[in-house]
Amino acid sequence: MAHESIWSLGHRNMQGADLAPDGSLFVLEHGPAGGDEINKPAPGLNYGWPLVSYGEQYEGELVGIGQASMEGMEQPLYFWDPVIAPGGATFVTGEMFPEWEGDLMIGSLFPGGLVRLAFDADGYVVEEERLLRNQGRVRDVDVLDDGSIVFLTDFENGSIMHVTAKD
DSSP: OOOTTOOOBOOOOEEEEEEOTTSOEEEEEOOSBSOEEEEOOOTTOBOOTTTOOSSBOTTSOOOTTSOSOOTTOOOOSEEESSOOOEEEEEEOOSSSOGGGTTOEEEEESSSOSEEEEEEOTTSOEEEEEEEOGGGOOEEEEEEOTTSOEEEEEOSTTOOEEEEOOOO
16 A cells, blocks of 8 residues: 555656646656656556556557556546557637537647547547647647647757648
């Protein structure tokens, strides 16, 4: 049993986190080769790392027990294989993109661009969309008060880009 001061455990490499409109926490984690995941952590729960994973070690060996699930371990809300190498993430709010209200916008380091996840009323991912793939590695993403989206690329001559709706 973990020490009582540990809120949740079994996370591999958190790269992004945001609070959903309802106040719940969502975290994005780099998996090994395959197995990037999004979790909605809750107190006292174990999310499996390093015992279980949907990925494998970079050298091809199995992770932990070589399975994606194990009794007593929480399953990710969603996982990617192949990976997206998540960066920062934010929930979309505001008037600029009303069709994306409440969706999660994620920066992708590989293959790059933005990844949008839509959720159903029960909080399950029901849609994934890849956006702006030709913009390169996206380290972080945010939504401004008007609902427009800004994101930061991390190449040598990286930039901050601003996305608005077409008129």
